[in-house]
Amino acid sequence: MSNVSTKPRPLDGLKVCDATWYGAGPIATRALANLGADVIRIETEKRPDGLRIAQPKPEGEESLNQSGYYNNFNAEKRSITIDLTTERGHELGIELVKWADVFATNMTARAIRQIGFTWENVQTANPGIIGLYEPMQGMTGPHSEFQGFGALLSAICGVNYLAGDDNEPPIGVGTNYTDYVINPIHAAVAVMAAVRHKRRTGEGQLIDMSQLESSVSGMAGALFAWDNGQTPYQRTGNRVPYAAPHGAFLANEVGDRADHWVALACMTDDHWVSLTEVMGSTELALDPRFRTLEDRKSNEDNLDNIVSGWIRDMNAPDAMNKLQSAGIPAGMVQKASEVLRDPHLAAREFYAYPDHSEAGKRAYDGAGFRLSETPHEIRGAAPLIGEHTWEICESVLGLQPEEIGSLMAEQILY
Amino acid sequence: MASALGDIKILDLTDPLGHYAGYLLANLGAEVTKVEPPGGDPSRRWEPLLPDTPEIEAGMQFLLMNVGKKGITLDIRAHEGKDTFLKLLEETDVLLQSWSREEASALGFDSTELRKQFPNLINASVTGWGLYGPYASLAYSDIVSLAMAGVMNLSGFAEGPPTQLPDNQGFHCASLNLAAGVVAAILERDSSGIAQDVEVSMHESLLMAEETAMQTADIRGIDRERTGGTSGVIGIKLPGMGLYSAEDGWVYAMAAGIAGAGFAGLLELMDLLGDSIADELRQEPYASVMAEFSNSAAVFRLLGDPEKLKEIEDVFAEADVLVTRFFQKYPKEQLYVEGQKLRLLIGPVNGPKELSESEQLNYRNWFRTVSDPGRGRELRYPGAPWQLEATPAILSRPAPLLGEHNEEMFTSVGLTESDLKALSENGVI
Structure with a gap:
């Protein structure tokens, strides 16, 4: 982020009224913002985005502007604070809907009704608008009012059932997984497709994106097999049908680092032959138990024991280098601090460090895809809560300073 | 019904990590053609297999990721194959591929060369590590990206091994970003006429899925670890x-x-x-x-x-x-x-059983039945990830049989029947 570029971007001029919160909504609209859209987040201090409250923040800090969780997902947006539950506040919210090309929310149906942003209201106010609604299970059906977060949806959509070993409880993958890529990027693709349709025909539309449907779509292998007459799915830990050996293996202890794992995948018979060469064992190369993928899958416990024993005596970086030198897919199980310092990501300038007036220069995840000419990139930090209330009231809503002042005094604006 | 990408033609030469992108773009109405080597994409043979079906047409992972696409076979490493490929590119809006820079150069298709010959082409790359940087030429796989991206360190029991995410989430996250990049590039080309390259690294596409681990390391200097699902982002186990x-x-x-x-x-x-x-x-x-x-x-x-x-x-x-x-x-x-x-x-x-029978999914008619005459059956597929009211998702054809559309596609760019015969005899298609 040494030099912020001023190149044009694909969504320059696109106006987004953003009533999202938490992860699955804000990350979608962040992608739009980092592609050039003017994204205005409507927030309230009465009921702020839970991620503004959440950790991590600097030790002892409680400011709504210091959460790394929130800030990472809201780079380059503007923030206006309006109490939408007041009549005048609701009117101002609807004015933003009229201004926008896209209205986006991932709130529950109930919360949407409370703030008066149902699709009916939004479309009435602005018939040409694109409405992205991302409730957990879609806008129709017996479960349309149900609510949850990514960790809960992960249980419902199959993450927990599919991940881990068969003899362990289905704990999931340790995060609100579906919130971070699957749901927001499906949503971003859908919005951009709708933008194209709108640009070509003038027609807006409703995007009813059930996070359940989006998530299942992104991990449907076992469901598709089940639906078409295959035997029940078996949870297989770190194994896959298309490679063996395949998994994470504990490496030697280095310094204070006792827990260092190496992931590897022998996807082809050639990978396996190369692995036996790296291990220096012609015996293994000739071992009939391991010759083909089918052989190796049938003897996978033995195979994994042999590989484990070999990696156990090496340092993780050495193991990765040796395996990769032989052309075998391999990598270290990195901790977040190691990912932040990853030399490859550094050379690619993945992380952005935009300047935030309260939080300073903190790391933000970079763009998930790159465009060569009209870049997808982070050009600014997340907004303070209500940071742009005044300027949006003046320049977007066309209010006079006196009115803005009195609305603030009445706490309709903050 | 209208579709968002009905005028867009796409050639999909990606490795399995990019297949889901073409699937999404086909759902938006694009004509997507999977281009496979004459022996077929490797995922055609991945388990589980559809019963009573020739192995090359039975891989269910391939079916799921490639339903809705046409399919041709072409050895683009062979001289005649390359010529045919260039003819196809003339009719193509978007190329999806997984070549490293070295591979692209060896093929004669490095990005500069393609840009020169096809100024309107959106050339979209998806690889494990991206096209440049110290690891760019390293080997990759789904689990390796999960490991290097820090998400695997968060998954599993505190005392146990780091655990992969299910069903190739690296592939899905890479493909999602690829699809998003392609639609963004199409929007740009529509408005300014600028066609450009899209680049996705599977490794990078997963980094957002570290949740708060990256920020916790950055702000607090602490690495989040696996907790066996007991606390996660909250950090403590609360009753309930x-x-x-x-x-x-x-x-x-x-x-x-x-x-x-x-x-x-x-x-x-x-x-x-x-x-x-x-x-x-x-x-x-x-x-x-x-x-x-x-x-x-x-x-x-x-x-x-x-x-x-x-x-x-x-x-x-x-x-x-x-x-x-x-x-x-x-x-x-x-x-x-x-x-x-x-x-x-x-x-x-x-x-899978509960999802298959889900009252909610079935109320919304989410599942889609696709008639697959080449495999002699009807198959039940998952629905689209979104419902676009004015431009509904499209699933117009079964997953391609190996080389199913060779004749149609190759004759459309001017090859004659005897050309096809020669290509076939030389093992190019």
């Missing part, structure tokens, strides 16, 4: 929060002071089901402690107060024993539906 055994399976609950009806709602659910455990939890010491931590701000303050946490962690643990006992007595569907009606965040741990 996490995985619980139900009478007939598992439920995941967030019935603590984070959102929804919270712990008070959980007691209401117990009342509703006539369970006296609620009465126990309304006694001290539980009542006052649970009341104090009934909102997220209080919970997060607790995280910064280790002394207070130590004081009450026994109360939390004892309350959780009671909550655990409650969940064990009831079927997961009842806990889910009755709980959600009370605005309690409870969900069942669903497997």
Whole structure:
């Protein structure tokens, strides 16, 4: 982020009224913002985005502007604070809907009704608008009012059932997984497709994106097999049908680092032959138990024991280098601090460090895809809560300073 | 019905990590043609296999990721194959591929060269590590990206191995970003005429899925570790929060002071089901402690107060024993539906069977039946990830048989029947 570029971007001029919160909504609209859209987040201090409250923040800090969780997902947006539950506040919210090309929310149906942003209201106010609604299970059906977060949806959509070993409880993958890529990027693709349709025909539309449907779509292998007459799915830990050996293996202890794992995948018979060469064992190369993928899958416990024993005596970086030198897919199980310092990501300038007036220069995840000419990139930090209330009231809503002042005094604006 | 990408022609030469992108773009109406080497894409042979079907047409992973696409075979390494490929590119808006820079150069298709010959082409690359940087030429796989991206370190039990995410999530995240990049590039080309390259690294596409681990390392200098699913982003185990055994399976609950009806709602659910455990939890010491931590701000303050946490962690643990006992007595569907009606965040741990029979998914007619005459059956496919009201998702054809559209595609760019015969005899198609 040494030099912020001023190149044009694909969504320059696109106006987004953003009533999202938490992860699955804000990350979608962040992608739009980092592609050039003017994204205005409507927030309230009465009921702020839970991620503004959440950790991590600097030790002892409680400011709504210091959460790394929130800030990472809201780079380059503007923030206006309006109490939408007041009549005048609701009117101002609807004015933003009229201004926008896209209205986006991932709130529950109930919360949407409370703030008066149902699709009916939004479309009435602005018939040409694109409405992205991302409730957990879609806008129709017996479960349309149900609510949850990514960790809960992960249980419902199959993450927990599919991940881990068969003899362990289905704990999931340790995060609100579906919130971070699957749901927001499906949503971003859908919005951009709708933008194209709108640009070509003038027609807006409703995007009813059930996070359940989006998530299942992104991990449907076992469901598709089940639906078409295959035997029940078996949870297989770190194994896959298309490679063996395949998994994470504990490496030697280095310094204070006792827990260092190496992931590897022998996807082809050639990978396996190369692995036996790296291990220096012609015996293994000739071992009939391991010759083909089918052989190796049938003897996978033995195979994994042999590989484990070999990696156990090496340092993780050495193991990765040796395996990769032989052309075998391999990598270290990195901790977040190691990912932040990853030399490859550094050379690619993945992380952005935009300047935030309260939080300073903190790391933000970079763009998930790159465009060569009209870049997808982070050009600014997340907004303070209500940071742009005044300027949006003046320049977007066309209010006079006196009115803005009195609305603030009445706490309709903050 | 209108479609968003009905005028867009796409050639899909990606490795399996990019297949889902072409699937999404086909759902948006693009004409997507999978270009495979004459022996077929490797994922055609991946288990599970459709029964009573020739192996090359039976791989269910291939079917799922390539339904809706046309398919041709072409050896683009061979001289004649390359010529044919260039002819196809003239009619193409978007090229999806997984070549490293070295591979692209060796083929004569490096990005500069392609840009020169096809100024309107959107050339979209998806690889494990991206096209440049010190690891760019390293080998990759789904699990290697999960490992290097830090997400695997968060998944699993504290004492156990880091655990991969299910069903090739690296592939899916890479493909999602590829599809997003392609649609963004199409929007740019529409408005300014600028065609450009899209680049996706599977490794990078997963980094957002570290949740707060990256920021926790950056802001607090602390690495989040795997916790066996007990605490995650909250950092402590709250009663009512996490995985619980139900009478007939598992439920995941967030019935603590984070959102929804919270712990008070959980007691209401117990009342509703006539369970006296609620009465126990309304006694001290539980009542006052649970009341104090009934909102997220209080919970997060607790995280910064280790002394207070130590004081009450026994109360939390004892309350959780009671909550655990409650969940064990009831079927997961009842806990889910009755709980959600009370605005309690409870969900069942669903497997393929439950999803297949899901009242909600079936009410919304989500699943799609695709007639697949080449494989002699109808197949039930998942629905689209979104419902676009004015431009509905399209699933117009089964997954291609190997080389199914060779004749149609090659004759459309001017090859004659004898050309096709020669290419076939030389093993090019």
